[in-house]
Amino acid sequence: MAEVLVFVDHVDGAVRKPTLELLTLARRIGEPVALAVGAGAEATAPVLAEHGAVKVLTADAAEFADYLVVPKVDALQAAVEALSPAAVLLPSSAEAKEIAARLAVRIGSGIITDATDLEAGAEGPVATQAVFAAAFTTRSRVSKGTPVITVKPNSAPVEAAPAAGTVEALTVAFGEKSTVTKVVARTPRESTGRPELTEAAIVVSGGRGVNGAENFAVIEALADSLGAAVGASRAAVDAGWYPHASQVGQTGKSVSPQLYIASGISGAIQHRAGMQTSKTIVAINKDAEAPIFDLVDYGIVGDLFEVVPQLTEEVKARKG
Numbered sequence: 001m002a003e004v005l006v007f008v009d010h011v012d013g014a015v016r017k018p019t020l021e022l023l024t025l026a027r028r029i030g031e032p033v034a035l036a037v038g039a040g041a042e043a044t045a046p047v048l049a050e051h052g053a054v055k056v057l058t059a060d061a062a063e064f065a066d067y068l069v070v071p072k073v074d075a076l077q078a079a080v081e082a083l084s085p086a087a088v089l090l091p092s093s094a095e096a097k098e099i100a101a102r103l104a105v106r107i108g109s110g111i112i113t114d115a116t117d118l119e120a121g122a123e124g125p126v127a128t129q130a131v132f133a134a135a136f137t138t139r140s141r142v143s144k145g146t147p148v149i150t151v152k153p154n155s156a157p158v159e160a161a162p163a164a165g166t167v168e169a170l171t172v173a174f175g176e177k178s179t180v181t182k183v184v185a186r187t188p189r190e191s192t193g194r195p196e197l198t199e200a201a202i203v204v205s206g207g208r209g210v211n212g213a214e215n216f217a218v219i220e221a222l223a224d225s226l227g228a229a230v231g232a233s234r235a236a237v238d239a240g241w242y243p244h245a246s247q248v249g250q251t252g253k254s255v256s257p258q259l260y261i262a263s264g265i266s267g268a269i270q271h272r273a274g275m276q277t278s279k280t281i282v283a284i285n286k287d288a289e290a291p292i293f294d295l296v297d298y299g300i301v302g303d304l305f306e307v308v309p310q311l312t313e314e315v316k317a318r319k320g
Contacts, residue, residue, distance in 0.1 A: 002086035003055075004030040005079055007072075007099070008048065009091050013040025015047045017199050018091035020158040022151060023051045025118040027161060029125045030086045033057065035170070037075045038064035042167060049165020051158065057082075057170040068181040069095065073102045075172045080107055080146060082170070087125050089118075092150040092254070093198070100148050109145025116155045116256060116277050125149065133250060133269050134276030152277065153199045154256045197229045197246060202259045203278070205231035205248055206241075207271070209264020209285065209304055213241040218308050219263055225315040231255065231275075233265045249274040263304045267292025284308060 004026040009016045019034075026032035034053040036044040041058040048056050057079055063071040076099065080088060088103065090096040092114050104111040117128035126141050127149055141147065197203065204226065206219040216230075223230045232242035234249050248255055250273040260278035265271060267283070267290055275281070276295065283292040284300045284307050293299045300307055 002030040003033045003083050005076070005083060005085040005088045006032050006034045006053070007076060007088070007090040007096065008034050008036040008041075008044055009093065009096065010036060010038075010040060010044050013043030015044050016091075016196075017158060018093075018151070018153040020047075020051045021153065021156040022089045022091060023048070023053060023161075024156040024159045025151060026087075026089055027052050028118060029120045032163070033079075033083060033085065035059075035076065035079045037072055037172075045165050045167045049163055050160055052161040052163050053165050054163045056165050056167050058167060059170045059172045061172065061174070063174050063178055066183055067179050068183060069098055069102065070178045070180070071172075071174055072099050073106065074174050074178055075170065076103050077106050078170055078172045085146060087147040087149060090148070090150045092152045097150050100150050104145075104148040107145055107148075109148055110142035111148045111150075112140060112142060113150045114254065115149055115151045118149065118151065118156075127151075130277045133273035152254065152256045154201065154258065154279075192230075194223065195227070195229045197231055197248070198253050198255055200229035200255070201257050202226050202228035202261075203231050203248070203255050203257045203275070204228045204261045204263065205233065205265060205275070206236055206263050206304075207233035207265030208235040208239075209266075210236060210241060211264070215305075216242055218305060218312075222261070222263075222308050222312045222315070225312050225319070226259075228259075228261075229255075229257075233268075233271050262292055262296075263308055265292055266290045267295060 033055045034048045035057045037059045045056045112127045115127035204223040231248040237247040249271045254274045256277040258279045261282045263284045281296045282298045283296040288301045
């Protein structure tokens with residue numbers, strides 16, 4: 001069976017959930033081989049092996065921490081040349097998509113971004129995508145070279161599938177351009193205690209109807225009762241009611257949770273493009289003609305300041 005290279009997203013050895021989802025998809029089309037780079041790379045091996053990695057390639061060097069993107073592309077290129085994999089899979093984060101694009105150019109291959117599903121095909125992996133602001137669903141494959149595919153979080157379940165997870169050191173030769181853009185400072189992001197927006201299984205978002213920064217406490221309370229991430233529409237972000245990092249939409253972040261709750265969001269195409277692939281969508285809006293209701297699985301016509309607190313209390317009551 002052909003090998004499938006999976007690029008590992010980790011923080012000091014702690015593997016992030018989208019990587020484990022990639023291992024599930026990789027097993028559909030071949031034998032997963034994971035590539036972990038940077039500090040803590042070897043520490044990722046037990047978790048990766050538990051989720052199906054037959055082999056774990058590791059590389060650690062100062063370049064991975066001190067310089068942006070290109071050293072990781074160097075490592076992936078070295079792994080591709082060593083393995084000749086059937087495909088290369090990466091999570092659809094902003095950084096990983098840049099890495100994927102650079103890798104595809106280097107190895108002369110096609111690229112598919114933001115896939116929501118992956119299956120084996122007679123002529124190579126077939127990816128499902130939501131395109132044109134999520135108005136259409138397509139199935140496509142790369143016709144030239146080694147397919148490089150980025151996959152949106154929550155596109156596959158995390159499944160245990162114990163494998164050997166043999167650890168092998170990968171030799172990486174860094175090019176001249178690897179040290180062009182240097183990281184000169186880092187500022188830790190303040191933790192909210194909530195899940196990462198793009199990885200969360202549940203997202204609760206607020207829009208123009210929230211009518212003020214102070215009113216986002218209502219949205220946050222529901223999110224916290226559900227263990228969810230908090231999102232916001234562009235209108236809410238532009239008004240300064242919530243941080244830009246939480247914007248969901250075409251010019252913000254794209255999410256695909258199991259449950260998406262939109263409160264006070266009209267459903268403009270810009271917002272829909274960032275959340276339309278959610279598995280179940282619930283909308284709360286006092287305007288019965290709001291476009292969001294054309295999209296949802298469940299809709300509540302009502303004042304969010306009456307509905308959302310009741311929903312929060314009901315969730316808390318059921319959780320005991």
